[in-house]
Amino acid sequence: MAIVPDDFFALIDRVDIYLIDQLARRQLTPDMRTLDAGCGGGRNLRLLLQLGFDVCASDEDPRAIDSARRLANGIAPHLPATNFRIEPVERSTFESESFDAILSSAVLHFARDEEQFTGMVNEMWRLLRRGGLLFCRLASTIGMEERMHPLGGRRFALPDGSDRFLVDEALLLALTKRLGGIFVDPLKTTVVQDQRCMTTWVVRKA
Numbered sequence: 341m342a343i344v345p346d347d348f349f350a351l352i353d354r355v356d357i358y359l360i361d362q363l364a365r366r367q368l369t370p371d372m373r374t375l376d377a378g379c380g381g382g383r384n385l386r387l388l389l390q391l392g393f394d395v396c397a398s399d400e401d402p403r404a405i406d407s408a409r410r411l412a413n414g415i416a417p418h419l420p421a422t423n424f425r426i427e428p429v430e431r432s433t434f435e436s437e438s439f440d441a442i443l444s445s446a447v448l449h450f451a452r453d454e455e456q457f458t459g460m461v462n463e464m465w466r467l468l469r470r471g472g473l474l475f476c477r478l479a480s481t482i483g484m485e486e487r488m489h490p491l492g493g494r495r496f497a498l499p500d501g502s503d504r505f506l507v508d509e510a511l512l513l514a515l516t517k518r519l520g521g522i523f524v525d526p527l528k529t530t531v532v533q534d535q536r537c538m539t540t541w542v543v544r545k546a
Contacts (some may be wrong), residue, residue, distance in 0.1 A: 341529075344406045351386075351387055351390055352387060353386075354383040354415060355383060355384055355386075355387045356380060356383070356384055356445045356446075356477055358475075358477055358528070359384055359387075359443065359445065359475065359539045360387075360471075362475060362542065363387075363391075365451075367473060367524060367542070368441055368475070370392045370475060371436070371440075372393070372439075372440035372441045372473070373393075373394045373395075373396070373433065373439050373440050373441070374393050374394070374395050374439060374440065374441040374442070374443065374453060375395075375396045375397070375398065375439045375441070375442045375443065375461075375464075375467060376388070376395065376396070376398075376408075376443045376445075377397075377398055377429045377442055377443065377444050377447065377464055378398065378399055378400075378429050378444060378445075378447030378450075379397035379398065379399045379404055379405075379408055379437040380398070380401075380404050380446075380447075381407060382404070382407055382408045382411050382453060382501070383407055383445075384445055385397060385411055385412070386411060386415070388466060389411065389412060389416045389419075390415060392416075394419070395412075395423065396420050396423040396424065396425075396428075396434065397414075397417070397424050397425075397434060398424075398425045398427050398428075398429065398434075399422070399426065399427075399429040400426065400429075401409065401426075402426050403457040405425065405426045405479065408424045408483075409421060409424045413426065415505040420533075427451075428460075429444070429447065429460040429463060429464065430456060430459035430460045430462075430463050431463070431465075432463050432464075432467060434467050435467075436445070436466050436467060437466075437467065437468065437469045437470070437472075438467055439467050439468055439469060439470070439472060440468075440471075440472050440473070441468075441470055441472060441473040441474075441475065442464045442467060442470055442472070442473070442475070443475045443477040443480070444460075444464060444474070444475065444477070445464050445465075445475075445476075445477045446477055446479075446538075447460070447476075447478070448461070448476060448478040448505070448507075449479035449504040449505050449506065449507075450459060450504070450505070451505040452505070453493045453494070453495070453505070453507075454493060454494055457494070459507055460510050461515065465545065466500070466518055468545045469545065470545055470546070471544060471545060472545045473542065473543075473544055473545075474521070474541075474542070474543050474544070474545070475525065475540075475541075475542050476537070476540070476541040476542070477538060477540050477541075478507060478508045478539060478541065479498070479504045479505075479506055479507075479536055479537065479538055479539070479541070480506055480508060480512075480529060480537050480538070480539040481496065481506045481507075481508045481537065482508060482509055482527070482539055483529050483531040483537045483539050484499070484531055484536075484537045485508075487499050487505060491503060493522050494506060494507075498533055498536050499534050499536070500532075500534075500535040500536050501539075502536075504536075507539065508525060512527060512539070512541050516541075516543050519543070519545075520531075520535075520546050521543035521544065521545060521546065522543060522544045522545075522546050523542070523543055523544075524542040524544050525540070525542045526537055526545060527540070527541060528540045
């Protein structure tokens with residue numbers, strides 16, 4: 341029986357399982373310059389750094405970027421400090437079309453309103469090169485529509501007690517069409533019983 345080495349589990353600890361799926365299917369590869377937009381505590385960064393990605397990260401929380409820089413210094417010290425920037429997703433200082441892939445994992449549902457949500461999506465699209473991959477994991481109403489209590493402006497109270505900006509299938513389809521994106525995968529939604537719905541939206545810039 342094959343034995344899985346302990347460092348394998350350390351490598352994938354807390355990494356978004358749907359991001360692992362993109363890596364396993366070679367949709368996301370180390371030769372792609374990649375931005376983790378709204379990196380938070382860096383749960384996906386460690387794996388990308390270990391795999392040799394030229395990775396950048398942004399977050400409006402200085403503590404998140406300080407953590408990302410320290411993580412990079414320990415794994416890939418050759419990466420410049422300017423790869424890690426304190427800034428909101430919707431107001432990026434990175435150059436247009438400078439990334440082959442952009443990740444947004446559990447970020448977009450924290451939008452205050454539709455204006456900020458649209459701003460974040462548009463800005464990530466600006467940064468993406470032609471043929472580039474946009475990977476988003478965000479809360480939605482899909483599969484639990486009757487359980488979400490509308491608060492106005494696409495904000496909803498969720499069964500888990502939180503309130504979030506939620507998308508639905510129609511919005512993601514219309515947004516993909518407006519951007520001129522091409523679906524890499526069909527929309528995939530995980531329904532967490534009595535809590536929330538999380539949708540994975542993966543598109544390529546035509």
